[in-house]
Amino acid sequence: MTASKKASKSGFLVDAMQHSKPERARFLEWRKGGIDCTHITLSIWEDARDTLKVIGRWNRMFEQNADLIARAESVADIERIAKSGRTAVILGFQNTSPFEDDIELVEIFHKLGVRIVQLTYNIQNNVANGCWEDHDGGISKVFGRNVIAEMNRLGMMVDVSHCNERTCFEAIELSATPVAITHANPGEFVGTDIELKRRTKSTALIKAMAKRKGVIGLSMYPRMMKGGSDASLKTFCDMICWTVDLVGVDHVGFGTDFYTGWPETEIVWWRAGRFARQSPVAISPKFAEWPTWFRSPADFPKAVEGLTKRGFNSDEMAKLLGGNWMRMFKRTWAPVK
Amino acid sequence: MTASKKASKSGFLVDAMQHSKPERARFLEWRKGGIDCTHITLSIWEDARDTLKVIGRWNRMFEQNADLIARAESVADIERIAKSGRTAVILGFQNTSPFEDDIELVEIFHKLGVRIVQLTYNIQNNVANGCWEDHDGGISKVFGRNVIAEMNRLGMMVDVSHCNERTCFEAIELSATPVAITHANPGEFVGTDIELKRRTKSTALIKAMAKRKGVIGLSMYPRMMKGGSDASLKTFCDMICWTVDLVGVDHVGFGTDFYTGWPETEIVWWRAGRFARQSPVAISPKFAEWPTWFRSPADFPKAVEGLTKRGFNSDEMAKLLGGNWMRMFKRTWAPVK
Numbered sequence: 001m002t003a004s005k006k007a008s009k010s011g012f013l014v015d016a017m018q019h020s021k022p023e024r025a026r027f028l029e030w031r032k033g034g035i036d037c038t039h040i041t042l043s044i045w046e047d048a049r050d051t052l053k054v055i056g057r058w059n060r061m062f063e064q065n066a067d068l069i070a071r072a073e074s075v076a077d078i079e080r081i082a083k084s085g086r087t088a089v090i091l092g093f094q095n096t097s098p099f100e101d102d103i104e105l106v107e108i109f110h111k112l113g114v115r116i117v118q119l120t121y122n123i124q125n126n127v128a129n130g131c132w133e134d135h136d137g138g139i140s141k142v143f144g145r146n147v148i149a150e151m152n153r154l155g156m157m158v159d160v161s162h163c164n165e166r167t168c169f170e171a172i173e174l175s176a177t178p179v180a181i182t183h184a185n186p187g188e189f190v191g192t193d194i195e196l197k198r199r200t201k202s203t204a205l206i207k208a209m210a211k212r213k214g215v216i217g218l219s220m221y222p223r224m225m226k227g228g229s230d231a232s233l234k235t236f237c238d239m240i241c242w243t244v245d246l247v248g249v250d251h252v253g254f255g256t257d258f259y260t261g262w263p264e265t266e267i268v269w270w271r272a273g274r275f276a277r278q279s280p281v282a283i284s285p286k287f288a289e290w291p292t293w294f295r296s297p298a299d300f301p302k303a304v305e306g307l308t309k310r311g312f313n314s315d316e317m318a319k320l321l322g323g324n325w326m327r328m329f330k331r332t333w334a335p336v337k
Numbered sequence: 338m339t340a341s342k343k344a345s346k347s348g349f350l351v352d353a354m355q356h357s358k359p360e361r362a363r364f365l366e367w368r369k370g371g372i373d374c375t376h377i378t379l380s381i382w383e384d385a386r387d388t389l390k391v392i393g394r395w396n397r398m399f400e401q402n403a404d405l406i407a408r409a410e411s412v413a414d415i416e417r418i419a420k421s422g423r424t425a426v427i428l429g430f431q432n433t434s435p436f437e438d439d440i441e442l443v444e445i446f447h448k449l450g451v452r453i454v455q456l457t458y459n460i461q462n463n464v465a466n467g468c469w470e471d472h473d474g475g476i477s478k479v480f481g482r483n484v485i486a487e488m489n490r491l492g493m494m495v496d497v498s499h500c501n502e503r504t505c506f507e508a509i510e511l512s513a514t515p516v517a518i519t520h521a522n523p524g525e526f527v528g529t530d531i532e533l534k535r536r537t538k539s540t541a542l543i544k545a546m547a548k549r550k551g552v553i554g555l556s557m558y559p560r561m562m563k564g565g566s567d568a569s570l571k572t573f574c575d576m577i578c579w580t581v582d583l584v585g586v587d588h589v590g591f592g593t594d595f596y597t598g599w600p601e602t603e604i605v606w607w608r609a610g611r612f613a614r615q616s617p618v619a620i621s622p623k624f625a626e627w628p629t630w631f632r633s634p635a636d637f638p639k640a641v642e643g644l645t646k647r648g649f650n651s652d653e654m655a656k657l658l659g660g661n662w663m664r665m666f667k668r669t670w671a672p673v674k
Contacts, residue, residue, distance in 0.1 A: 104392075111449055
């Protein structure tokens with residue numbers, strides 16, 4: 001229970017995106033880092049049947065590591081699990097691929113506990129357009145709009161982290177509840193390096209998202225961070241302060257995008273899925289090295305400590321650490337009638 | 338609410354098997370017949386992905402007919418739904434085909450609300466052996482035993498209606514909770530006509546099932562009924578009395594196996610699935626005609642009235658009409674630690 005006490009000391013902590021290979025070593029790091037709640041990925045390109053298999057794997061993780069983690073489907077679940085000294089795990093998709101071409105699958109995956117869904121992963125799909133596309137496509141007229149309406153009806157959070165700019169703006173417009181960017185950094189702060197640029201978000205977009213009460217989760221993922229693997233804790237905290245200055249303290253949180261534990265072949269799957277036989281982008285096929293001050297989520301206290309020194313008061317810190325995400329979950333998981 | 342009042346007058350009524358094409362006309366018949374609870378089939382041969390599609394169709398049925406029906410996942414659900422003057426619908430499989438070769442799928446379908454699973458539909462599968470097989474095979478050593486243990490762990494009722502004799506005996510032995518025959522008739526009462534014989538149950542088996550606190554649901558389906566389509570209400574009531582005399586009033590209920598509304602091509606699917614291109618059995622490819630006194634579940638009051646005249650007291654009638662099934666649901670849906 002030491003880890004749990006540490007968590008409550010620094011405030012309720014939510015990391016809005018992690019995608020490590022699920023295994024006990026990771027859950028121990030979560031406890032060490034004082035993470036009360038995180039959001040994990042069931043699908044990158046997986047279809048419905050593939051996704052059932054991944055849910056099966058997580059069911060066993062929950063059973064075998066019930067001392068460290070539990071599945072959360074509601075804000076009450078998150079609070080109860082965190083109070084018991086464990087990390088609440090939210091199931092999510094980084095793609096609408098599990099919905100295939102079938103609007104009925106949204107309700108089925110909601111029933112299975114999925115609460116956060118990104119509209120597409122990097123490329124164009126049935127629903128939306130991704131940040132790797134060159135044309136200015138947005139959300140599809142039939143399936144895309146229906147999926148968003150269905151997610152609103154059931155109570156699922158719309159995530160646009162890997163979507164292209166137009167898709168993000170359209171999602172903000174179409175969704176009845178606020179839209180999240182669970183894991184992406186502000187382009188203007190990070191710089192215009194072509195390799196980093198596509199996965200970052202414009203100032204105009206971040207403002208539009210915040211205006212509709214959304215939240216952006218900032219990441220120390222080297223490939224979308226100023227300085228890459230050499231990015232300092234100071235730079236990360238500067239980025240948080242820059243974003244808070246832009247849109248206010250109610251719209252910023254953590255979304256580390258941390259991953260580890262996968263074989264390097266996994267990166268080909270993430271880049272190409274079944275759409276191509278090799279990566280469509282000229283990014284290194286090696287995993288990026290995480291910065292020295294954030295080798296794993298066990299290092300979260302360092303990030304929190306760095307931020308504490310920036311002069312936020314305790315209310316502001318509580319919002320940045322997890323309060324903003326908890327507000328988003330409460331709002332977006334309530335079914336829209 | 339008239340239908341609902343009728344139901345409470347004659348006692349709490351459960352029909353442990355119906356497999357009509359889902360549509361509003363059926364639900365209206367259920368209300369007219371005073372059916373408080375019934376069990377419907379999501380899968381005959383459907384695999385996991387196919388079954389999600391069928392669940393999607395039922396989700397829309399529940400939404401569009403919320404004045405008549407609702408999905409039940411617990412005994413408390415059934416009681417609440419029946420009290421509101423609607424029919425509680427239990428989701429079930431007539432085959433373990435949705436589990437494919439993946440033990441994890443049992444928990445996933447439990448989470449989706451499935452509460453009754455027949456081990457196989459007529460033929461040999463990964464789990465068990467069916468009543469159309471000629472050899473004396475039983476439950477498979479690895480997957481079959483694991484599926485039963487997993488169903489017990491989660492709280493799902495094991496159904497052996499279409500299984501062969503050996504599978505039935507083994508299931509009764511292996512399952513930690515009582516085993517159900519949701520829809521089959523006693524062979525000794527029905528007679529030995531070869532066409533009817535395979536789908537009926539032996540006296541020894543019915544006794545073994547009852548000894549372990551199971552319940553058999555008796556059916557007026559012409560193809561396993563003495564007299565076929567000409568079977569009289571008297572014959573049906575005789576069969577109930579015969580079975581009660583055999584194993585006592587605690588182990589008998591209704592399981593009509595009623596179906597209607599399907600195109601006749603559906604019968605080829607039921608008989609052959611994807612295993613064969615035509616029916617493996619020499620049974621008429623036409624739908625059987627239901628007896629005149631049971632044209633649909635709206636005629637249930639006639640069956641109930643017929644039974645009432647046989648001299649059962651009110652406690653006994655309550656057990657036969659639905660009490661025995663409710664006891665079974667309570668017992669088999671409680672997770673086994």
